[in-house]
Amino acid sequence: MRYPAAVLLMLIALVPVVPAHAVVAEGIYYLQGVTSGLHLAQTGNSVVLHRPEGDLDHQQWWVRGERIENTDSPGSCLNRSLTITPCTTDGTAWEFVAAGDQWDIPGLATGGETRWYLTPISSPRLPMPADPTLDQVTFLTAHNAFANGVDGDFAAPILNIARNQTRGITRQLADGVRGFMIDIHETPQGAMLCHGGCDWVPHPVALRTDLQRIVDFLAAHPSEIVTVFLQDGVSAPVLGAELARVQGLQSVLFRPDQAGVRENGWPTLSAMRASGRRLLLFTDRYPPDGRDSYGVMYQREWTVENYWSMGGPIGSADWACYTRWDERPLTATGTFQPLFVMNHFRDIPFPITIYNDNGKIARRAEQFCQPAARKKPSYLAVDMYELSKASAAVATLNTYTYRP
Template identity: 60%
Template sequence: MVTVRYLPAVAALLLLPLVPTAANAAPSGTYYITSVSTGLNVAQSGTGLALRRPKGNEDHQQWRLSDGRFENTDSPGQCITRQLTMGSCSQGDTVHEPKQFGDQWEFFSLSGQSRWYLTPVQNQTDPMPADPRLDQMTFLTAHNAYANGVDGGFAPPFVNLAKNQTRGIVQQLGDGVRGFMLDIHQTPDGAILCHNSCTLVSKPVALNVDIQRIVDFLRNNRSEIITVFLEDYVSADVLRAELRKVQGLNDVLYRAEGVRQNGWPKRSELQAANKRLLIFTDHGKDGREDSGVLYQKDWTVENYWSMGSGLGSSDWSCYSRWDEKPLTATGSFQPLFVMNHFRDVPFTGTATTDNGKLGNRAQQFCQPAARKKPNFLAVDLYHLGNAAQAVSELNSYVYRA
């Protein structure tokens, strides 16, 4: 089901009486109007309005702003009224008095959701600096990197039918993959890489084995930066024990010291300190962060993981995986943006087509939805559809909201 939240038509027909720190006219141009609190976009819905998941302009989410009027680009001459309906732009009650609060605006009141972002439809960019910060860079990321049929896989029969990747971790590193999504489950042997259940996995691999491969690669490639995302179903003690087995891990593990105060470091700073491996866990805080892993919700935003089933049409909308933290979330530092771009089940033909559209979805759908450039492009079968080209394109510029 696509989320649709209708705006009250009469209950909120007043402009907010708050006094802003500065009052400016809304800029002219074509924009998405995004709720600060939910990350949903204002869309035209018949003669009224709705809040919908960001989806480009596939369902009337683009608005032309001029002289305090909000005209829907799919309905020329039709503007948002103060009653939160659609009416002729020539009507007096389609003129709003926007008030600016930093990068947020107030135009109209609706169910307590009163602050909005105006995000340009056309991406605004600056050239990529020679020494970018971590949050300005984009990395090719392998979804379920361990489920590759070479050095790990699902339990039968899925290992043969639906591998997320077809190349082992070592080759993935050589091919330029710099983000690795790994699922770990607890067994008597420790933290094992598998999906849902480790029973009957044809080639079980322990987490320490793949982390060691990554650390060894970093030791031999001093300029590279790698990130690991753990879907984590093990105890804190098991995770600690597993990481202690990795030789040289502490030499390269980055613990995000000072990021809350100073923002993310530059590439050269990570290289100079030799702290070039980030490990995130989706497991709630229970002390495991003492081992150097970072709780992902504290440091990143992430869109919903699935574009749909393995076959047929896909859902290109870009909205948060976590209801409590929209993609637009920011704070004392810019959260890293993990962009998921894969289906429920990987099929070669579908992945080839989807990966060929990766750059387009990143730039036209997910960047404006998050008001930031994706830092990690996570795909199935990364070698198909030229996902690396999308990464290269995003690494040519810095997104400016």
């Protein structure tokens, strides 16, 4: 029986499309769970999911043909029972089925992960475009920018010595800091900058004071772009009243929710400069309770961020680069690329330790955090940014774009 052409086309459309077996380019990769962002790591003769830790934790895998060999155990491969055996034994051949930038590897399922990123340990880099988009550049960021002991008190007198920064906001701006992490607390005087609360703080600085410094700087420097991250301990009405007292604020606020970022991605720097809207304000407060009506965006909708501390003030650092928010892995993406806030500091600031840590920030960014997030840091957040090589790391990151 002959079928009409229209019927044949309908029957063809009903036949499921079977993804083709793909060949993975030979190389060394991180096998990264799509849901959690955790890395597959060898532990003894078995494998588990661990926090991304670069080359320190048996997390690098050499994919050659159909075999997955751990770089720390030459000649030993992952087999179908999810154990490590000689690569010559049965069960060490795998299929790789491409699914966009992700991979289905039938039989490789552990810790709830069934789909994987194969992230090269050394990703190809492209030259920085002449007019990059916001997510392609990196900004030097001051952790606890207000806790500097120059602009005013930020803690009770005995705690005021634990400064995260040693220079005031105006000097930070002049030195090239373009990201500011600020804690705000509610007092009868409004939103004040205090660490852990404003009780016993003799002379705290008001949020409006530092924001006015930033807005005035932007007015005097029309090519600059600044971001403020609020660790937000005030009510929405108090925040709104505080922002209303900052002259010129609304004319420079950039609102990604109104600028089409969800649909079109981040704008170019030239577009932001042309619009005059060059200040981003983020809050960590949930629920945001209408803060967006003031132009303050809920941070988790627009960024990803790694865990905030590398450990105590002295001793070795934890260089693992993993999400601060369990529900949002560093690899999160979608219709736009979230900005990546990379924290690189300890629990308590200690100058000698900070000097040492800041000297290693480029290595951690490029060899640990970029692969963990599958994106370049947008903000490098440090204590005492002037110590060692934080600015140099930012300059290096701004010579290329990163794409896995």
